[in-house]
Amino acid sequence: MKNIELSKALDYIDRIHEIVLQKYDTQPKALVRTFGCQQNVSDSEYIKGMLEKMGYVLTEEVDKADFILYNTCAVREHAEDRAFGNIGALKAYKEKNPDLIIAMCGCMVSQPAAAEKIKNSYPYVSLAFGTNMLERFPEMLYKFMRNRKRVIDISGAAAAGDIVEGLPRHRDSSLKAWLPIMYGCNNFCTYCVVPLVRGRERSRDYKSVVAEAEELVASGAKDITLLGQNVNSYGKGNSDGVYFPELLRMINDIKGDFRIRFMTSHPKDCSDELLKAMSECSKVARHLHLPFQSGSDRILKAMNRHYTSSDYLTLVEKARSLMPDISLTSDIIVGFPGEEYEDFLKTVDIIKKVRFSMLFTFIYSKRNNTPAAKMEDKISEAEKGRWFDELLHEQEIISDEIMSGFIGKELRVLCEGVKPKTNLLYGRAGNNMSVTFSGGEECTSKFVNVKITDFNHTVLKGEPIN
Ligand code: 5AD
Ligand code: SF4
Secondary structure (H helix, E strand, O other): OHHHHHHHHHHHHHHHHHHHHHHOOOEEEEEEOOOOOOOHHHHHHHHHHHHOOOOEEEEEHHHOOEEEEEEOOOOOOHHHHHHHHHHOOHHHHHHHHHOOOEEEEEEEOOOHHHHHHHHHHHHHEEEEOOOOOOHHHHHHHHHHHHHOEEEEEOOOOOOOOOOOOHHHHHOOOOOOEEEOOOOOOOOOOOOOHHHHHOOOOEEEHHHHHHHHHHHHOOOOOOOEEEEOOOOOOOOOOOOOOOHHHHEEEEEEEHOOOOOEEOOOOOOHHOHHHHHHHHHOOEOOEEEEEEOOOOHHHHHHHHHHOOOOOHHHHHHHHHHOOOHOOOOEEEEEEEEOOOOOHHHHHHHHHHHHHOOOOOOEEEEEOOOOHHHHHHOOOOHHHHHHHHHHHHHHHHHHHHHHHHHHHHOOOEEEEEEEOOOOOOOOOOEEEEOOOOEOOOOOHHHHHOOEEEEEEEEOOOEEEEEOOO
């Protein structure tokens, strides 16, 4: 079944390649723009890989493109507004070049109401498809090229279909790689649209994941991020008994000097075995992104998160006792329906107790068809904005203290390149902190030990040792 899907996709790619060769004198250009999370970035890499095999060359220049695809996000309203705004701006390009093919995909498109809106209000969008159907993109594009009839199909979205292995993939970076290990989410946090648009959890076979990690390391990747909405529940639907801690150990056993990261973890599934595996795997980065969302037990319950603030603090203690140098980051939602100022203060209390090195903070955004959308929400946006600013202010103080605590310390940094303006090298340490430092271009793609001397906002500065 899976192999049939793959060979069908590859066959359509070949057929499009033939059309492309006939139609264009020079190689046509394709632009793929990605909104939202790393899962989308990863999906876009598959789309880019397929486009290259179809004969397109990738571009970033919108006015030169023959094919434009926007891979959209739905997690907050702002993301949707941006996607529609951006796609609206493409109308002028289509008028100038009627041959231009405009496509949309991803989480926003996967919602029936949004797909309907595209159908009715954006007639120049020729192709729209949902999540979980990347392998069908070649067939849909082929049909559009042959019949010139719009193809809008989100039937794969939210479906828990088989994972199709082996699609072509264009890696944006040879140094830092995204490696999806699972798709979908079963948690149904009451504010979140993701389970509605990405469907139920499905884990890739561990052999495919390990083989891909081996290939990445062999081709020079030094920083591999394992991706999933909830990586801690990796393997639960598979029958081979390999869960996330075992998977981490297997990837850690691959020979070579590289770093393993993962995201995102759900506190309810962050087991002792996982923390133990992390602490025993030397290649696993000392960084844990563990979103707690709210410090109020009442709100956590309304969010359907399945843990309390004290469970969370216990987890943090366990992680720090096993890995004293671990850096913690989190996502937080401010202004969830029913949240009062006292609840919000409990969130601030958690950030003061845990001292995260970085926070991703969001004001609650109402998402259609989620349970929270039906909950009463009495606090004004202006009030939520004030709470939000208060939280940011508290975090700034903590971040500054954490940053200054690094001065004099040594960090192992993966050098990603040279910043054009300052001529400084830049990269990330294992704890995920951004670091700039002096040195020659030859350090690019290498691990460099850096002594931290200063910092500026969220970036540490230092000097290489030796
Ligand atoms: N409103 C605000 N933030 C949200 N997130 C998810 N859904 C919403 C929403 N409706 C945030 C959560 C999640 C992160 C990826 O986005 O904090 O962890
Ligand atoms: Fe959304 Fe919760 Fe699933 Fe994360 S774990 S994707 S916040 S439902």
